[in-house]
Amino acid sequence: MCSIQIVSSSKALPNKDLSSHEIIKKLSMHTPVAVRGVLRKREQPPEQDSGSIRKIKHVELDLLSVQSLNDFPSDIIATPETVFGQDQRHLQLRADVDLRKALSFRSEVTLALRSRLHDLGFIDIETPLLFKSTPEGAREFIVPTRRKGFAYALPQSPQQFKQILMGSGIPKYYQFARCFRDEDLRADRQPEFTQLDMEMSFAGANQVMFTIEDLIRSVWSTFLKSGLPSPFPTMSYREAMSSYGSDKPDTRLGMQISRLDFLLPGDLISKISTLQTPIVESLMLRFEQSVSDAPPAGAMQDFIAKFFDSAEGTAFVKNRDGGPGIFVVDSSKPLQGLQALGFEAAERVEDINQLEDGDLLVLQARPDEPFSGGSTTLGNLRLALHAAALRQGLLKPPVGFAPLWVIDFPLFSPITQDQPGQGGGAGLAATHHPFTSPKTAEDVDMLEFNPSKVIGDHYDLVINGVELGGGSRRIHSAEMQAYIMRHILKMSPERLSEFSHLLDVLRAGCPPHAGIALGFDRLITLMLGKSSVREVIAFPKTGKGEDALVKSPGPLTDEMLKTYYLQIRPSDNQSTDCHGGAPKRDAYDES
Numbered sequence: 299m300c301s302i303q304i305v306s307s308s309k310a311l312p313n314k315d316l317s318s319h320e321i322i323k324k325l326s327m328h329t330p331v332a333v334r335g336v337l338r339k340r341e342q343p344p345e346q347d348s349g350s351i352r353k354i355k356h357v358e359l360d361l362l363s364v365q366s367l368n369d370f371p372s373d374i375i376a377t378p379e380t381v382f383g384q385d386q387r388h389l390q391l392r393a394d395v396d397l398r399k400a401l402s403f404r405s406e407v408t409l410a411l412r413s414r415l416h417d418l419g420f421i422d423i424e425t426p427l428l429f430k431s432t433p434e435g436a437r438e439f440i441v442p443t444r445r446k447g448f449a450y451a452l453p454q455s456p457q458q459f460k461q462i463l464m465g466s467g468i469p470k471y472y473q474f475a476r477c478f479r480d481e482d483l484r485a486d487r488q489p490e491f492t493q494l495d496m497e498m499s500f501a502g503a504n505q506v507m508f509t510i511e512d513l514i515r516s517v518w519s520t521f522l523k524s525g526l527p528s529p530f531p532t533m534s535y536r537e538a539m540s541s542y543g544s545d546k547p548d549t550r551l552g553m554q555i556s557r558l559d560f561l562l563p564g565d566l567i568s569k570i571s572t573l574q575t576p577i578v579e580s581l582m583l584r585f586e587q588s589v590s591d592a593p594p595a596g597a598m599q600d601f602i603a604k605f606f607d608s609a610e611g612t613a614f615v616k617n618r619d620g621g622p623g624i625f626v627v628d629s630s631k632p633l634q635g636l637q638a639l640g641f642e643a644a645e646r647v648e649d650i651n652q653l654e655d656g657d658l659l660v661l662q663a664r665p666d667e668p669f670s671g672g673s674t675t676l677g678n679l680r681l682a683l684h685a686a687a688l689r690q691g692l693l694k695p696p697v698g699f700a701p702l703w704v705i706d707f708p709l710f711s712p713i714t715q716d717q718p719g720q721g722g723g724a725g726l727a728a729t730h731h732p733f734t735s736p737k738t739a740e741d742v743d744m745l746e747f748n749p750s751k752v753i754g755d756h757y758d759l760v761i762n763g764v765e766l767g768g769g770s771r772r773i774h775s776a777e778m779q780a781y782i783m784r785h786i787l788k789m790s791p792e793r794l795s796e797f798s799h800l801l802d803v804l805r806a807g808c809p810p811h812a813g814i815a816l817g818f819d820r821l822i823t824l825m826l827g828k829s830s831v832r833e834v835i836a837f838p839k840t841g842k843g844e845d846a847l848v849k850s851p852g853p854l855t856d857e858m859l860k861t862y863y864l865q866i867r868p869s870d871n872q873s874t875d876c877h878g879g880a881p882k883r884d885a886y887d888e889s
Contacts, residue, residue, distance in 0.1 A: 302354040303340065304333060305360040318364045319382045328392065329368040332433025335359040349592075352649060384846040387837060392819075400834045404822045407517055408474065410492065414516055418494065419469040420507065425459035427452060427476065432796045433789070434731050437480040439489070442862035452478035455815060459798050460497040461772055465808035472496045474818060486820060486831050489843050493767075494821075497813030502771050503757055506812045507703060509760060510767070514701065522825060526701055530759075534706040539669040543579075543677015545704055548763025550696035553680050555579050556650055558661065560644035563627030571620030579676050583658040585692040596626040597692075602626070602658060605686050614679050622679060623661035624859050625776045656782055658683075668750070681763075700761045709736055709754035711788065730756050732783060733800075734770040742778075749786050757817070764824050768816025776805035 304320050325331065370376070374389070382389040389398050412422070431438055431451040441450040453459075454476045460711050463471045475495040481487060498505060511530055518524050538547050559567060559578035567578055590597055602624055605611040615621040628635040634646040634653060649657060660683075662676040671702040687693045710726040726749060728734065737755040738740045744752050757773040773779045780801055783789045819831040832838035840846055859865060 300354055303358040304335065304361050304707070305358050306364075319347075321366070322361065322364050325364075326370045327367060328376055330367040332367055333359065333361060333815060334363045335361045358857055365760065374381070380429050384838075384840060384876050387847040391836070397833065400822070400828070401836055403521070403826060405833055406803070407521060407822060407825070408818075410517055410520055411513060414513055415472050415496075418470070420472040421468060421469065422473055423463060424454070424473055425456040425463075425475065428736070428849060429453045430796070432458070439478045442864055443830035444863075445505055446863045454479050455493065456495050457733065458797075460495060461733065461800065461808075461811065462803050464497055464499045464772075464774075464811040466804060468499070471813075472498075475736055475815075482700050483839070483841050483843055486533050486823070488819065488831060488835065488839055489840070492818040492829070494818050495636045495815040496811075496815070497811060499809045499811045500779070501782050501812045502810070503705075503755055503769075503812060506769055506814050507757055510769075510814060511701075514759075514761075515824070515841040518699070524699060526699060528657075530701040530704040532705055535708070536604070536669060536706065538704050539674060539677070540579075541682055545672045545673040545707075546758065546760045546765040547677075547702070547704075547765055548681075548696070549700045549702060550698065550762065553572075553583060553684065555676055555680070556644055558639075558646065559663075561640070561646055562661075563640045563643075563844055566623070566640075567663070569592065570623040570661055573619055573663055573665060575666050576619065577666050578661055578663050579674075580659060580661050581676060581680055581686065582647075582653075584654065585656060586694050587692060587795055589691050595626050598626045598656045598658050601687065601690065601692065605683065608686075610682055614675065614682070615663075617675050619665065619675065620663045622676075625659040625661075626655040627655055628658065629655050630737045643757050643823070668708075670708070686819050696762070699761055704758040704760055705756070706737070706753050707756045707758075708750070709734060709741070709752040709756075710751075726750065726787060728787065729754060730768060730770060732787060733772050733779070735773045735778075740778070745782070755812075755867060757814070759814075761824060764820060765817075766821055766824065767814050767816035769812065771812040774804055774808045774810050776808075779804055864886050 304322075306322050308319050315417075322331075328571070334339060337357045339356065344357045365451055375387065376393065380393065381392060383388070391401075391734065401638070415422075428441065428450040429452065431440065431449070434454055434457065436454045438451040441452060443449055453475075455477050456473065471525070473495050475493055476490060478490050478495055480489060480495060483489065491863060496506070496509070507530075511526075513526065515526050515528065518526050532548075533541075535545055538545050540557070541547070542549070543555055550799055556579065557577060558580045559576065562578055567576065569783070571576070585594070585597065585601075587595060590600075593598065606615055606624075625636055631637070633639070633641065633644045633656075634648075636647065636659065639647065647653065651657065651659075653659075660679065663676075664674055684693065688695060699703070707729050709729060711729045713725055713727045734743065734754045734756050737753045741752045741754075757769055758765055760766040773782070779797075780794070783794050783797065819834060822834040823829075823831050826834065837847065843851065854866070
């Protein structure tokens, strides 16, 4: 779209409708018009274009006639200061240059990725949106049919279909896939979202990771004029959790975590935790700039007191494994204020961090158990403290991009209330999805005797603490897939039968294959530096999963209930709303 300057005056011109000047003066803003005029050269203005509308600067139009094509109603107030709500998304988009610019940017990145994937030999193939319910891990949206007792399910991802394509002779597949999950929402989640979905036959993790790095570097170079390392660094899940307390660490922040419990006196450990034999970890925060004349130790004391008085900080104090131990370095005190740690631990902390006055040392206990889930308490506290210090101007904003592959995830994780997994009876669920292959021959051997120790051949792409994608090498043996579902996850025969189609495909000579899914909404959000995926989606859902403009979801009428053989059954503990809580899975994660 482009714009051109229209010039109108009361001066008579050949073929000019003299009333046009009066008409255009009376037209309100946002009125669509058809104009007729004479192009003439103009002096090019110096200002730059803004937004997605390109200005034609070398010519302008001398107005001969104008016709209004529609009216803009007087009851809608539309000034530069007007803030439109999501129930007026059309006016939001019209008024907000940044929103339109983001959608244009998204379109350009889509085109560039399609072109690059075509050059790499990938085939764009659409897969069905009307699927069936299968226990992959996330809660699904169900689509009732007029066939009594039968329903479709909207796909959590095209995972099973793309594996079927690999067994169908397709060497390289991709699509910009629409995916659906009935989940609790937050800033980076939507019930429907787009992922760049890919799969490659006769390939493993390295080939997929190499291809993704090629794609990411190409769009970063083209659109952000920024280089990225080659290859991207890799980090094991265990290292990420132990060093950063997160399976998606933002390594730009520093503040690495160290284990100290083997150096700490027992009485100190008992003061910060009621656990019998906890692991105690530490991190250090140092301000980069001052906002007051207070001495460094006093400034840190003020900061930490305000943080733990806040609602966010109180949650960490009430942690069931024990609240954080807080120490502020002060050279005027014995052992710089760390005397409670004992000489050996204080010396160790000094060696690790090269302490300065005002540095904050945080201790946090956790159970002595293998890592599971996506973060630890100290990892969450690390992010919260950094964000609070950033808001107060005590830290400089991190700059640049830090890509990272996180690998070597456990293949199985304990079932929790938030992660019911595949509904088996083993107490274990597939950490990502039940189609991921064990990584090595040794991991295959451990399946029978120690499945909780098995490592999966899974890889997550993380940039600046944002999980952009997840993928894995798949199980391509029907026997192995059935064994994991039946004997490890202990899925019932009924549940297992829901995957009979996939087992048939694998049994028919399916080749080895691997793939990945990138959260495309998140990718664009990260590239543009936005805070929420809602800022890069034309018609996003609200935090309640609603479209405020079109008023969806809509209520079920009696006629609909009758047509689809449905009935609303009230419950003492649940509302009759179709939307409930859901497992906390990341929106781009493959099923």
